[in-house]
Amino acid sequence: MTADTIAAPRAPHETPRPRGRGRNLEKLGWLYMRISGVLLVVLIFGHLFVNLMLGEGIHGIDFAFVAGKFASPFWQWWDVLMLWLALIHGANGMRTIVNDYVTGATTRKVLVWALWIAAGFLILLGTLVVFTFDPCLGVDSSTTDWLIEKCAAG
Template sequence: MTTDITAEHVNPAAPRSPYATTKRGVNWEKWGWIYMRVSGVLLVVLIFGHLFVNLFLGDGVSQIDFAFVAGKLSDPFWQWYDFLLLTLALIHGTNGMRTIVNDYVAKASVRRILHTALVASTAVLLVLGTLVLFTFDPCPAGADPELVASFCEDIL
């Protein structure tokens, strides 16, 4: 006589153990963990690229002014580069904060409020950051020609 338990011997009406290894639905914790590792690697590459271009190429930190930023944000490549950096960093940070809230907040109602605040603040920052990146006017009307990018002189 064998004592192993198979699926046909399990009582479906019995409550599931909280330590059960099989769970129905999407495992959000697993995907959050995977996202943190992948986005972390991408963020390291993007951040060091950002620092290299802004601090080491050209005249270094002394070159960063409105004209420098305007010149970068007038190029679609840098708009999308900065958008990817913004999006990955905000979601990465939000997921980290979500993990901290889950680990240290015992009351479900407080945890729900904090999760809602995290999602709302992340959404607002993503929208505002995206608007700045994609609607930025590198040649504002009436600007001092010494402060704007060199390509704006033809427009002003």
């Protein structure tokens, strides 16, 4: 092999299956990464624009700002969609890296399972936080007037 040639790629870890009419999970993963990537760009830049450019900008972000956003179902779903897409996108990317670089079949399976369990736990926890967020929990006289009035009325 000369210095100007590229080494042949490693052999696949598993024997390739004959192409049938079944689902191709790798193709679905590849498509998911492209589609979710485009959606994430829109969601993230929309999130940044609303939080940083409108109103008082970064100086306006405080507990009351977050409480106001989470009071709206639109922003709840926006943030949950962003959370789900980002975590699944990241876990799928890590799965690809594990499949490419981990040579032991058992180690690879353990790592992929650990990735999906961690992603599932974070998705569950994040979704619960967004949909069960209660801004009135622990409100006292030191909080903002807007929040005290809202919690007193509710």
